[in-house]
Amino acid sequence: MGGEITFQALQTSDRFAGCVAMNILLPSEVNMRPIIGFFKSPVAAVIEMLGQDYLQFPLKKVLDMKAVTSYDKNPLPYEQRMRNPLMVWGYGFKSYRSVWTYKPKTPPSANQKPVLITCGEKDPVVPATHCERCYDLIGGPKDLYIIPGGEHQPIVTIPKHFADTIASWVQTRIHKKDLKSQWKPPKL
Template structure:
């Protein structure tokens, strides 16, 4: 029987909201990181009958779902965070998992959360395996910018660095970069997303630059030594499958890439029955006692 509870932990005094879906005390732990705009509850409550987090727990995992600072029910101004703060938030979730369960800890995430999950696994030796729905080389995101015809963003970001103390808090709408129809295929799901009161619809310029346009504080993807599975929909229009194939070819450790046939971007919610076994089997294989 899956037990569900919520609680708060602290990171430098800031409350971070955790949602726990617990399978059994000795089950492998999967820390879950949400995508852009989202929060943990987005993956459990938004679409009737599509509780991704409970399904993962039902597949034999203890799920620790984190709301990053500035998101969902965690503290901090909406849309204000940096790459370093996100990695630190995740470290606090790992601390909690070690104190509460055991050391068989993996990490998974969706969209931006998959990208951050990959880097958290790179940076935190306590994370033993990862399943990433979407990845991106944060040291060089030019391929995706060129794909989206956002050629000007890299030189523009470099030009604004001296002005960060002044412009860093400027809110940049998510829809300037992200088309809702590319996220959800079904219109009714897009409408639910756009009405979610806990979603973030603008990020501070500082957040965009820190996560996506500042390479100096990210390790190279080739440094990954943990077992990592990459997931992407065949027709993902945000982070395409070909980009994932090129990324996977650079990994030197134990890894695989699964391209879900016929799928778009939102694997956890619109392709739940396919995605859950792919996540669970990887963690059961690599986080066994």
């Protein structure tokens, strides 16, 4: 949920000149999947009140962690993640519901700072079509880069290209303050 947090943090302070969001949710504007409607419902509010964070959602039940880390191409990121004691493996119901019910003070359409939304063309978790819908709702100077063949975490699966992409965008939009020319990502 880092892309969402990054975008929402951008709106909170003049210290932030822009942001790169790897995937974005904008749940206050768009339901990514039908189940999100349930999390926003009065029934879910009652469950939250009764269960708080005692009811856990293990991520392994919601996400295919091997697919997210492109296990079939390189098992190392998955195996490292499984051994990481700091990795969050589940969310309580209240915490998970807070993601889907968060209402930002500043609507996405009021954004005035440079934003780069990145996503993988073949992301099984946050579909590129969802990121495109969110991108259309964001105001201000913005760029969208759907990484050809990319999956959920390009920072893990194609780290050099992802780093080069961020460096190129930051150099153009933040350092040079060039908000008028068309930004092009580096070749993959």
